[in-house]
Amino acid sequence: MKALIDGDILRYEIGYAAETGWKAITDRDEIPPFDYVKDLLDGRIAYILNATGATEYEMFLTEGQTFRDEIAITKPYKGNRIDKKPWHYYNLTAHINGAHPTTVVRGIEADDQIAIVHISSEPNATIICSRDKDLRQVPGLLYSWELGKQPSFGPVEITKTGMLSLSKGQSDSKIKGT
Numbered sequence: 001m002k003a004l005i006d007g008d009i010l011r012y013e014i015g016y017a018a019e020t021g022w023k024a025i026t027d028r029d030e031i032p033p034f035d036y037v038k039d040l041l042d043g044r045i046a047y048i049l050n051a052t053g054a055t056e057y058e059m060f061l062t063e064g065q066t067f068r069d070e071i072a073i074t075k076p077y078k079g080n081r082i083d084k085k086p087w088h089y090y091n092l093t094a095h096i097n098g099a100h101p102t103t104v105v106r107g108i109e110a111d112d113q114i115a116i117v118h119i120s121s122e123p124n125a126t127i128i129c130s131r132d133k134d135l136r137q138v139p140g141l142l143y144s145w146e147l148g149k150q151p152s153f154g155p156v157e158i159t160k161t162g163m164l165s166l167s168k169g170q171s172d173s174k175i176k177g178t
Contacts, residue, residue, distance in 0.1 A: 001141075003054035004118055005045065006130035007061040007096050008110045013131070013147065014041045015086025037088045038095055044145070045100070048129050052143045052155050057129075058117075059102040060110035061093060111135055127155060136178045137162070 018040050022032030049057060086092075096102055105113040111130060115138045118126050127141035136142060136153075139160050144153040156178070164177040 001052070001054045001056075001124065002121075002126045003049055003052050003057040003129045003143075004114045004126050005048060005057055005059050006110055006114060006128075006132060006135075007059040007102065009131050010041060010044060010059075011061070011089055011092045011096070012086060014044060015088050015092055018088060019086060031087050034088060034091050034095075037092065041092060041095065042099075048143065048145060051145065051152070052127050052129060052141075054127060054129075057101065059096050059100045060114050061096060061102060061104050062108075062110045063104050063106055142178075 014037065018032045018037040021040070022036060023029055045057065045059075048054075097104065103113065111132045111134060114128055114130065115135060118128050118138055118140050121140075124141060127143055128135050128138060129143050129145075131144050131147060131150075136144075136158060139158050141155055142153070142158050143155045146152040153176075158178045162178045164175060167174050167176065
């Protein structure tokens, strides 16, 4: 099985995690060395492959503007998001492109391309690996890794009809679904 990994999310997640982690380790507010950042990224990829049982993988990265930027008239697409990128964002991009099997996507976002590849593949030949909740509506296998207080999700098979579940905790209940 092939893991289709959302590299866009990893560029931000690993970049910011490295900054926070380095400060916690060194107790200094400085830019972490790239070897530390690279090890975090490569470790996350290995973790994803282990959790999914995938034997191969492909990373997907968005480059440039997408069609959504052009059609967003009332408000800029993702205009509510902070534009600040982690310090090693471009270094992570170069490392992903140079050291990992990667598809660079132009005109659409990486998660759009992941869905296209996944849908056009044989059943259970690929697994979507992303924290993007939009991909929880694409039929087939999906895995979303843990981040902070957000638990992992899957690996699970998403069906066309989807699913809902209610988990009752000691202090609250949560509805999850696809």
